[in-house]
Amino acid sequence: MADKKRIAVVGATGAQGGGLARAILADPHSEFAVRGVTRDPESDNAKKLAAQGAEIVTADLDDEASLAAAFDGAYGAYCLTNFWEHFSGDKELEQAGNLARAAKKAGVEHVIWSTFEDTRDSVPLDDDRMPTLQGKYKVAHFDAKAEGNQGFIDAGLATTFLLTSFYWENFIYFGNGPARGEDGVLAVTYPLGDKKLPSMAVEDIGKCAYGLFKAGDTYIGKTVGIAGEHPTGNEIAAAFTKALGEEVRYNDVPADVFRSFGFPGADDVGNMFQFKRDFNEAYCAARSLEFSRSLNPELQTLDQWLAANKDRVPIG
Ligand SMILES: NC(=O)c1ccc[n+]([C@@H]2O[C@H](COP(=O)([O-])OP(=O)(O)OC[C@H]3O[C@@H](n4cnc5c(N)ncnc54)[C@H](OP(=O)(O)O)[C@@H]3O)[C@@H](O)[C@H]2O)c1
Numbered sequence: 001m002a003d004k005k006r007i008a009v010v011g012a013t014g015a016q017g018g019g020l021a022r023a024i025l026a027d028p029h030s031e032f033a034v035r036g037v038t039r040d041p042e043s044d045n046a047k048k049l050a051a052q053g054a055e056i057v058t059a060d061l062d063d064e065a066s067l068a069a070a071f072d073g074a075y076g077a078y079c080l081t082n083f084w085e086h087f088s089g090d091k092e093l094e095q096a097g098n099l100a101r102a103a104k105k106a107g108v109e110h111v112i113w114s115t116f117e118d119t120r121d122s123v124p125l126d127d128d129r130m131p132t133l134q135g136k137y138k139v140a141h142f143d144a145k146a147e148g149n150q151g152f153i154d155a156g157l158a159t160t161f162l163l164t165s166f167y168w169e170n171f172i173y174f175g176n177g178p179a180r181g182e183d184g185v186l187a188v189t190y191p192l193g194d195k196k197l198p199s200m201a202v203e204d205i206g207k208c209a210y211g212l213f214k215a216g217d218t219y220i221g222k223t224v225g226i227a228g229e230h231p232t233g234n235e236i237a238a239a240f241t242k243a244l245g246e247e248v249r250y251n252d253v254p255a256d257v258f259r260s261f262g263f264p265g266a267d268d269v270g271n272m273f274q275f276k277r278d279f280n281e282a283y284c285a286a287r288s289l290e291f292s293r294s295l296n297p298e299l300q301t302l303d304q305w306l307a308a309n310k311d312r313v314p315i316g
Contacts, residue, residue, distance in 0.1 A: 004033035005075035007213060008108070010061070010099065011082065012036030012054065013045035015169060016114060019206020020078050025052045032213060037070045061095040067102030076213050077103050079152075080114040081145065087265055089133075089140035096148025104155035110220060111152060111159045112209050117286070118146030119275045129278075130255065130271045139271045160212050163225035163286055166199040168305045171313045175263065178240055178248045179316030186248040186315065188240065191255040191273045192233045195280040198287040200228030201300045211295030226295065227287035229302050236302070243306035244315075 007024060011017030013036065021034045034054040038046045041056045050056045059070035061081060071077055079099040081092045096113070103111050119139040125132050137143040152159040171177035178186040190197070208226045212219050231239065233250035240248035255277075259270030276283050293299045306313075 005031055006035045006055070006073060007032045007076040007078060008035045008037055008057075008071050008074040009078045010037045010059075010067075011078070011080045012049055012056075013038045013040075013043055014082070015167065015202040016080055016164070016205050016209075017078055018045065018049075019203040020209045021049055021054055021206070022052070022203070023207045023210040025049075025054060027210075032076070032210075035070070035074055037067075061098060064098040064102050067098055068105040071102055071106035071108050074106065074108055076110040076112070077106075077108045078112050078114070078209055079103070081148070083141035083144070084265065087140075087268075089137045089144035092141070092144040093148050096145065097151040100148075100151035100155045100157060103152075103157055109158060110213065110217070111157050112162050112212055113145075113149065113152050113159055114164055114205075115145040115149055115161050115223075116142035116163060117275075117283070118143050119271070122279050123275065130274050131259070131267065133267055133271065139275055140268050141265075142272065142275070158217070158220040160219045160221075161223040162205075162209065162212065163223060164200075164205050165225075165227040165287055166197055167202040167205075168199055168228075168302065168309070169202050172309070175316070177313040177315065178237075178244070181251075186240070186244070186246060187251045188233065188237050188248060189251040189253055189258075190233050191253050191258040191270060192277050193252055194232060194234070195277045196230040196232050196284050197236065197276065198225075198227035198230050198284055199302070200226065200292070201305045204228055204292070204296055204299050207296035207298060208292055215295075223286075224291065225287035226292040227284075227289060228292065228299050228305070229289065230284050230287070231302055239302045239306055240310075242303065243310040 009017045012021045036054045057070045059066035081095045237248045237250035255274035
């Protein structure tokens with residue numbers, strides 16, 4: 001353990017970072033050791049990681065000095081922010097800056113920054129195809145992460161910019177799974193038209209990130225994108241139909257209708273789907289399946305994920 005290179009994993013108690021931590025810990029020959037970063041080392045997830053062999057350190061994304069201490073002595077850092085905890089693009093951007101400055105101070109040699117496209121490059125703020133949110137974003141949880149890229153560049157850090165994809169776990173935790181319509185038939189509902197949704201098992205994001213660290217400096221300074229599949233809405237419905245043994249349809253809705261659904265962040269998610277729909281070719285091209293599989297040969301397909309997880313998907 002002592003001679004292994006430490007990877008400080010922000011979000012190690014959560015979905016993305018947890019996947020990376022587990023991928024490293026599951027590999028007995030790994031050249032890396034895991035340092036899980038959390039606000040609460042006493043949480044069940046933190047204790048579980050510690051029991052699996054991770055070092056656990058305490059830090060808060062809002063406290064740069066705590067992050068610098070958490071990164072001290074680490075070779076690598078997996079950096080993420082969690083928009084869905086506070087729904088603020090500006091706070092995400094600040095936290096990204098804290099991460100970058102802390103990584104620089106600690107002398108981290110390879111950072112992976114979990115980011116997204118800046119949708120404002122495609123839909124400028126004065127373009128009213130979709131509403132402007134929080135005064136300066138189109139898709140706040142994309143744009144703020146993208147704007148956060150600059151902090152890592154300005155710090156002169158050796159960074160890999162990782163474009164992730166929609167988790168299939170959203171079918172479980174985010175209300176994106178099938179719901180029964182008034183006609184009694186199950187349907188999945190997205191404003192996607194006939195376009196594709198690059199998406200993946202969240203555990204595979206961590207495994208791909210492990211592949212990026214294992215590749216040394218190959219992807220430093222590069223933007224890389226990952227996905228497990230690029231299914232259309234109809235293909236997602238067909239996969240559910242097969243897994244559940246009951247017909248599931250795909251409901252294409254206008255983005256305005258989706259934005260009006262009223263759940264927290266519906267406007268941001270509605271804009272996100274619209275961006276993916278309207279710039280689908282580029283969005284998919286940035287997330288090559290072959291590349292993702294080269295980083296992570298265990299990359300799951302939607303059918304595989306559903307076979308293992310269908311009982312966890314609540315049917316609304
Ligand atoms: N849902 C999707 O389809 C999807 C797809 C791609 C990317 N994303 C992005 O993924 C991000 C969330 O990651 P996730 O899904 O892995 O989250 P998650 O499972 O909800 O876990 C959140 C993690 O972030 C850590 N965290 C949050 N606030 C923190 C703070 N102030 N200081 C230190 N640690 C903090 C938490 O650590 P502790 O609580 O232990 O401190 C926890 O480990 C979001 O920004 C989202 O936009 C989501």
